[in-house]
Amino acid sequence: MSAFPTVTAFEAALAALPEPDAAARDAATTRQGQLTKPPGSLGRLEEIAIFLAGWQGRARPRIERGRAVIFAGNHGVVGRGVSAFPADVTVQMVANFAAGGAAINALAAAAGLDLSIVPLDLDRPTADFTTAPAMSEAECLAALSAGAEAVGDADLLVLGEMGIGNTTPAAALAAASFGGEPADWVGPGTGVDAHGLSRKAAAVADGLALHRPHLTGAFEILRRLGGREIAAMAGAVLAARGKRVPVVLDGFIGTAAIAPLAMVHPAITAHCLSGHCSAEPGHVRLLDRLGLRPILSLDMRLGEGSGAAVAVQVIRAALAAHDGMATFAEAGVAKG
Numbered sequence: 272m273s274a275f276p277t278v279t280a281f282e283a284a285l286a287a288l289p290e291p292d293a294a295a296r297d298a299a300t301t302r303q304g305q306l307t308k309p310p311g312s313l314g315r316l317e318e319i320a321i322f323l324a325g326w327q328g329r330a331r332p333r334i335e336r337g338r339a340v341i342f343a344g345n346h347g348v349v350g351r352g353v354s355a356f357p358a359d360v361t362v363q364m365v366a367n368f369a370a371g372g373a374a375i376n377a378l379a380a381a382a383g384l385d386l387s388i389v390p391l392d393l394d395r396p397t398a399d400f401t402t403a404p405a406m407s408e409a410e411c412l413a414a415l416s417a418g419a420e421a422v423g424d425a426d427l428l429v430l431g432e433m434g435i436g437n438t439t440p441a442a443a444l445a446a447a448s449f450g451g452e453p454a455d456w457v458g459p460g461t462g463v464d465a466h467g468l469s470r471k472a473a474a475v476a477d478g479l480a481l482h483r484p485h486l487t488g489a490f491e492i493l494r495r496l497g498g499r500e501i502a503a504m505a506g507a508v509l510a511a512r513g514k515r516v517p518v519v520l521d522g523f524i525g526t527a528a529i530a531p532l533a534m535v536h537p538a539i540t541a542h543c544l545s546g547h548c549s550a551e552p553g554h555v556r557l558l559d560r561l562g563l564r565p566i567l568s569l570d571m572r573l574g575e576g577s578g579a580a581v582a583v584q585v586i587r588a589a590l591a592a593h594d595g596m597a598t599f600a601e602a603g604v605a606k607g
């Protein structure tokens with residue numbers, strides 16, 4: 272049975288978001304105060320360890336089944352000249368992922384993450400959202416469910432995407448969820464010129480104008496303006512929450528995927544870390560709206576889960592300090 276057989280099932284999951292394990296989180300907070308360092312001196316590494324303790328439900332969290340999942344989908348809106356690359360690159364990159372030659376292959380391996388690739392109907396692009404809803408209800412539910420199924424038994428989940436043209440639907444989702452002008456949310460993506468940027472802004476404006484009366488809930492925003500890989504990431508974030516699996520978000524597209532969910536239920540971000548801030552200009556604005564602080568800021572703008580995978584190395588460092596350090600009592604160091 273699929274995870275989200277109906278829109279009602281999706282909305283019910285969104286309305287019943289579990290909280291972290293307060294006892295595990297408190298125990299981790301206490302431990303941080305006992306380790307041989309001035310309180311707070313490991314900064315955000317301390318926060319990350321405590322965050323993982325709460326979501327994994329253990330005072331000493333660890334990453335044993337870290338998993339990166341890359342969803343791929345194709346977009347009808349590419350016909351409007353919104354990407355610097357042709358749509359064929361999506362399927363070609365999926366072959367490259369399978370062969371081990373993409374950035375995410377190298378970065379997931381470096382971070383000790385199992386990598387899986389989920390192509391979603393690549394031979395059936397979504398409809399051009401400037402003229403019709405991108406997906407039917409059944410297509411959007413199938414994509415959400417594919418995302419949910421990919422969570423498996425991961426203890427840390429990195430979500431990534433591949434889909435030529437998908438910075439345009441991502442900008443549309445951000446605009447529909449948080450308002451503002453299309454120009455606030457579009458950016459160069461793979462590297463379009465000024466004309467391409469205007470085409471992207473026009474596509475977002477046309478999509479918003481066409482669908483405006485229906486852009487009231489998370490599902491309809493995702494279905495009308497999103498894409499399969501985007502809906503899959505949203506479904507994975509929601510299903511991960513149901514299992515209390517912490518998630519590391521990647522760049523502009525991966526973050527935009529949860530914007531419609533956050534519009535209705537801002538608490539959806541509580542089990543999410545932002546791995547990095549992308550160079551795509553809308554990303555910093557989106558993170559600000561979602562109240563997320565990125566772990567890294569490396570001027571990356573690739574997608575594929577690449578920035579999130581690099582951030583996992585920082586998360587591993589946070590857990591290594593939390594687990595491996597001695598307490599003041601153990602080390603015989605005066606607590607001051």
Ligand SMILES: Cc1cc2ncn([C@H]3O[C@H](COP(=O)(O)O)[C@@H](O)[C@H]3O)c2cc1C
Nearest residue numbers: 354356432433434435436437438460461574
């Ligand atoms: C070779 C190649 C590898 C990629 N890996 C991720 N993306 C990234 O670029 C695309 C989004 O940018 P736009 O909206 O401008 O098309 C997505 O596929 C995203 O994952 C890639 C793009 C290319 C060309």
Ligand SMILES: O=C(O)c1cccnc1
Nearest residue numbers: 460522523549572573574
């Ligand atoms: O931030 C991202 O995820 C991104 C930016 C540009 C192109 N592809 C992905």
